[in-house]
Amino acid sequence: MSFAPPPLRRRQFLTSTAATTIASAASAAALQTAKAATATPTPTPTAAQLRTMVPTLSKAAVGYIDMPHDGDVCGACIWFKPPSPGTTISHCHLVAGPISAAGWCQAWMRRS
Ligand code: SF4
Numbered sequence: 001m002s003f004a005p006p007p008l009r010r011r012q013f014l015t016s017t018a019a020t021t022i023a024s025a026a027s028a029a030a031l032q033t034a035k036a037a038t039a040t041p042t043p044t045p046t047a048a049q050l051r052t053m054v055p056t057l058s059k060a061a062v063g064y065i066d067m068p069h070d071g072d073v074c075g076a077c078i079w080f081k082p083p084s085p086g087t088t089i090s091h092c093h094l095v096a097g098p099i100s101a102a103g104w105c106q107a108w109m110r111r112s
Contacts, residue, residue: 044078044112045093053093057107062095064105075101078111 045053074080074092080101081091089098094107 050093055092055094055096057095059095059097059099059105062105062107064095064099064103066100066103068102069104069108072104072108072110073101074099074103074105074108076111077107078109079107080111 074090075082077092079093079095080099081093082101083090090101091097092099095105
């Protein structure tokens with residue numbers, strides 16, 4: 001008695017091949033998007049532009065968390081607003097409400 005694997009049916013073969021092809025295409029598209037994003041730097045806002053900005057995004061909309069993410073923190077982000085003199089509460093030019101200098105969100109951009 002032998003234990004040879006059952007033959008692959010035509011439908012199984014076509015389904016697995018199509019899934020692999022779709023996954024490869026999706027990965028390639030995601031990589032292209034990431035490369036395009038890094039190849040086109042976002043212009044750094046000027047101090048005057050930052051002063052006129054009104055934060056409108058909710059913390060939930062940008063996935064804000066009260067902790068660092070991969071070593072990145074709000075305090076090193078171009079949108080970060082340090083506490084006003086005499087206060088300890090930080091804010092953001094994009095995200096409404098108080099934030100932590102040690103927090104992070106998906107809109108994070110390194111301050112140069
Ligand atoms: S990481 Fe997000 S919440 Fe923090 S300063 Fe930057 S934009 Fe604002």
